Amino acid sequence: MSLRAGEHRRAHFAHRPGATCVAGETALHAMAIRAIADGLVHQSHQGRPYPMAIKCDHCDVGRMADLAREPGLSVDVDRAVAPEARPDILVRSGAGDTLFVVEVIVTHAPEESALEAFKRLGLRVIAVRPTWDALEGLREGLDALEAVDGAPKPGSTGLLSECRLPRHLADEAEHLRPCGECGADARVLTLEVAETRCYRCSGRARVLDVHLREDGRRVAVAAGAVELRGVAAVAREMNVRLEKRNSKAAGTSYLANVCQCGALLGDNFIYEGFSSTESYETDLTTPVRHYEVCRAGHWRLLAERRWPPESTAWRDLGARGLCGDRAGVFEEAKPLVSVTAFDNSADAARAIAHFMTWGRRW
Numbered sequence: 001m002s003l004r005a006g007e008h009r010r011a012h013f014a015h016r017p018g019a020t021c022v023a024g025e026t027a028l029h030a031m032a033i034r035a036i037a038d039g040l041v042h043q044s045h046q047g048r049p050y051p052m053a054i055k056c057d058h059c060d061v062g063r064m065a066d067l068a069r070e071p072g073l074s075v076d077v078d079r080a081v082a083p084e085a086r087p088d089i090l091v092r093s094g095a096g097d098t099l100f101v102v103e104v105i106v107t108h109a110p111e112e113s114a115l116e117a118f119k120r121l122g123l124r125v126i127a128v129r130p131t132w133d134a135l136e137g138l139r140e141g142l143d144a145l146e147a148v149d150g151a152p153k154p155g156s157t158g159l160l161s162e163c164r165l166p167r168h169l170a171d172e173a174e175h176l177r178p179c180g181e182c183g184a185d186a187r188v189l190t191l192e193v194a195e196t197r198c199y200r201c202s203g204r205a206r207v208l209d210v211h212l213r214e215d216g217r218r219v220a221v222a223a224g225a226v227e228l229r230g231v232a233a234v235a236r237e238m239n240v241r242l243e244k245r246n247s248k249a250a251g252t253s254y255l256a257n258v259c260q261c262g263a264l265l266g267d268n269f270i271y272e273g274f275s276s277t278e279s280y281e282t283d284l285t286t287p288v289r290h291y292e293v294c295r296a297g298h299w300r301l302l303a304e305r306r307w308p309p310e311s312t313a314w315r316d317l318g319a320r321g322l323c324g325d326r327a328g329v330f331e332e333a334k335p336l337v338s339v340t341a342f343d344n345s346a347d348a349a350r351a352i353a354h355f356m357t358w359g360r361r362w
């Protein structure tokens with residue numbers, strides 16, 4: 001069946017709104033599979049990209065992936081990879097290695113058991129929810145469809161497998177675990193670097209962004225020296241200077257981001273930042289580090305992940321998870337204080353710094 005026939009059918013069904021037509025759905029499913037399978041192979045053999053936008057709400061990241069990056073792709077259509085898993089499209093490298101699968105969803109999402117099997121086989125699962133309008137474009141890529149995370153709807157793409165963006169913290173990262181070295185409470189944190197222009201030396205100034213996972217969300221941690229023992233040494237490795245500073249403005253001393261020129265900088269190790277006009281951008285040339293960090297100050301590097309090309313990463317300024325003496329990283333039931341709770345205060349930076357140092361509001 002050709003795509004032209006598809007367009008004809010589309011017009012045909014458009015005259016019968018609301019009609020449940022199994023034949024039409026089956027045709028859309030089949031033609032979308034054909035278009036994607038042909039498109040992937042064709043683009044790959046022509047040395048051209050087959051783009052797909054990826055978005056992860058957990059990571060606050062979007063990126064444009066090229067599914068035809070590997071040369072000489074081949075595909076299997078509707079062939080079983082396990083007794084319970086028969087993907088619409090299985091994509092193989094030129095060498096024949098399985099790379100990922102594409103599931104075209106018109107009515108039914110893949111069964112859980114199939115998704116389990118794909119996971120077991122280490123296969124990324126791309127979901128495409130085609131429309132008749134989008135059909136023709138599927139030969140060139142999936143980027144005309146809207147990238148969604150969750151909330152499936154027609155005319156969209158998404159991942160059904162775990163996000164592999166460098167920031168991503170898996171579900172398990174929500175929980176405390178015993179430190180491998182001393183057995184104390186530990187949890188997984190990500191460290192990355194953001195940059196701004198230093199107000200004093202005009203150079204690129206680097207600040208540390210620390211995040212944990214909570215309630216399925218990525219949460220910024222603003223930490224005083226109290227809880228994140230050893231963070232300054234790790235920051236130094238990432239070319240970020242953290243120093244205990246006495247701030248007259250904050251009326252207290254706390255661990256602050258400092259430019260190489262010595263100027264105090266803002267944000268998670270706060271001087272200003274969340275409440276200020278300084279603007280920071282995530283440095284995508286510095287890999288994201290995942291650490292297991294314990295109360296006693298042991299830092300175990302779990303992974304170091306580079307940002308893939310064409311990533312866009314934004315910083316969520318609605319950060320929570322401030323930790324001081326008693327609220328913070330190592331409490332399972334956390335009396336968290338939210339940064340936004342400080343936002344309306346004219347003295348937000350001061351109040352936050354105070355909280356971080358003393359663990360209580362003033």
Ligand SMILES: [Zn+2]
Nearest residue numbers: 056059163168
């Ligand atoms: Zn993610």
Ligand SMILES: [Zn+2]
Nearest residue numbers: 179182294298
């Ligand atoms: Zn430890």
Ligand SMILES: [Zn+2]
Nearest residue numbers: 198201259261
């Ligand atoms: Zn500076």
